[in-house]
Amino acid sequence: MPYIPLEDHLPGITGLLEYRVDTAAPIRALTQCLLRGPSTLTEGERELIATIVSHRNECKFCSYAHTAAANTLLEEENTTAEITKDITTASVSDKMKALLIIASQVQVSGKNVTGESVQQAKDAGATDIEIHDTVLIAALFCLYNRYVDGLATVTPVDPGFYKGLGQRLKEHGYNRLPQGYDHLKKTNL
Amino acid sequence: MPYIPLEDHLPGITGLLEYRVDTAAPIRALTQCLLRGPSTLTEGERELIATIVSHRNECKFCSYAHTAAANTLLEEENTTAEITKDITTASVSDKMKALLIIASQVQVSGKNVTGESVQQAKDAGATDIEIHDTVLIAALFCLYNRYVDGLATVTPVDPGFYKGLGQRLKEHGYNRLPQGYDHLKKTNL
Numbered sequence: 001m002p003y004i005p006l007e008d009h010l011p012g013i014t015g016l017l018e019y020r021v022d023t024a025a026p027i028r029a030l031t032q033c034l035l036r037g038p039s040t041l042t043e044g045e046r047e048l049i050a051t052i053v054s055h056r057n058e059c060k061f062c063s064y065a066h067t068a069a070a071n072t073l074l075e076e077e078n079t080t081a082e083i084t085k086d087i088t089t090a091s092v093s094d095k096m097k098a099l100l101i102i103a104s105q106v107q108v109s110g111k112n113v114t115g116e117s118v119q120q121a122k123d124a125g126a127t128d129i130e131i132h133d134t135v136l137i138a139a140l141f142c143l144y145n146r147y148v149d150g151l152a153t154v155t156p157v158d159p160g161f162y163k164g165l166g167q168r169l170k171e172h173g174y175n176r177l178p179q180g181y182d183h184l185k186k187t188n189l
Numbered sequence: 190m191p192y193i194p195l196e197d198h199l200p201g202i203t204g205l206l207e208y209r210v211d212t213a214a215p216i217r218a219l220t221q222c223l224l225r226g227p228s229t230l231t232e233g234e235r236e237l238i239a240t241i242v243s244h245r246n247e248c249k250f251c252s253y254a255h256t257a258a259a260n261t262l263l264e265e266e267n268t269t270a271e272i273t274k275d276i277t278t279a280s281v282s283d284k285m286k287a288l289l290i291i292a293s294q295v296q297v298s299g300k301n302v303t304g305e306s307v308q309q310a311k312d313a314g315a316t317d318i319e320i321h322d323t324v325l326i327a328a329l330f331c332l333y334n335r336y337v338d339g340l341a342t343v344t345p346v347d348p349g350f351y352k353g354l355g356q357r358l359k360e361h362g363y364n365r366l367p368q369g370y371d372h373l374k375k376t377n378l
Contacts, residue, residue: 003307004317020318023222023325035325038370059299101341108336110248118192129209135348136212139335146328148298150291151321171338 003108003113003152011154011161016147016175022174027143029173034137041130044073045096048083049103055084056107059145061155068140068166081189094124099134111173194339200343201250201352206337206365213365216332220363223326230319233262234285234358237272238292238326244273245296248334250344255330257355273341286312299314 006015017024035046038108047070054062068082076078082090087100098121113135121131156162195204224235237258256269263269271279276289283330287310294301300348302324310320345351 002323003302003304016321020325022226022322023219026219026222030212030215030219038210057298106335106339108341109246110335113192113339113341115192115341132193132209133203135339136209136336139332139339142335143328143332146295146299146331147325148326150295150302150328151299152302152304155315 057145121158246334
């Protein structure tokens with residue numbers, strides 16, 4: 001049961017984003033910019049960064065949600081399963097391996113990122129902005145995971161919930177849904 | 190030396206906020222809302238939450254900057270020194286002790302926040318929104334600390350730098366400085 005009164009039909013982050021809409025607005029804007037804005041990383045690749053960080057922070061809601069979003073965007077379910085098992089053997093490019101390793105270092109502490117891991121990413125073709133965005137996306141999900149678990153929000157057990165949420169995140173991104181999308185309100189991330 | 194090209198005269202977070210201004214805008218907005226917006230917690234109290242999290246994440250730039258901001262707002266330097274040593278014996282209210290303990294739990298993991306620590310805060314008079322904001326401020330500084338250290342930004346050693354930055358954060362908050370404040374550009378947080 002959440003530590004503060006949240007709407008029963010809005011689990012995980014969704015209830016928090018409705019609890020205080022003035023703080024939710026810049027959180028949504030930052031996420032939309034980083035995960036859906038113009039980038040040389042695909043939306044699926046950026047969702048993999050969200051997934052690995054949420055998985056390592058053991059935040060079930062975020063982990064399930066972004067696994068579903070990545071699976072929907074990538075149109076397959078193997079890559080998310082592989083990266084959470086072992087980044088180095090996953091079926092992703094060498095650049096993505098290096099960026100996912102940097103994200104995993106950020107998950108523990110910013111200080112854990114090494115010059116070597118950054119150089120490895122650069123050697124594999126990562127640009128400065130891709131490295132910047134990887135660190136900031138990883139840091140943002142360290143915020144999300146703590147926000148969601150720190151207030152003991154509810155984690156649905158129905159896999160269908162996350163499938164719907166993943167679809168919503170693919171089709172509508174992280175902006176607040178406008179009027180007329182009431183049928184999606186239960187996943188109003 | 191930072192892992193990506195940042196302006197030499199902008200250390201710590203300040204260079205990152207100029208590196209990508211479209212992601213910086215919502216980060217600034219969220220921080221301004223949480224740390225300077227209407228709240229039953231004083232600005233000094235909210236800076237104490239930023240300080241304890243940055244201190245425990247061992248992010249020197251953020252720790253020095255928010256210690257300076259808190260000192261300036263509180264008009265004394267004892268409280269920041271006391272809370273980083275031992276929250277339970279610091280000269281703050283029982284409510285602030287409980288909130289700082291929650292923030293310290295969030296610093297480690299959202300899962301570390303316990304029903305007992307939340308109840309202790311409520312028993313000491315903390316409202317739901319104060320508990321919400323404490324968790325979100327702590328989570329936000331887990332983002333900042335990782336962003337600043339994950340890209341190996343520069344940490345000035347001159348205490349005068351942080352004193353100036355603390356004054357700037359008291360007087361102008363977290364919004365981007367408008368034109369005409371060029372004399373503050375070196376601390377354009």
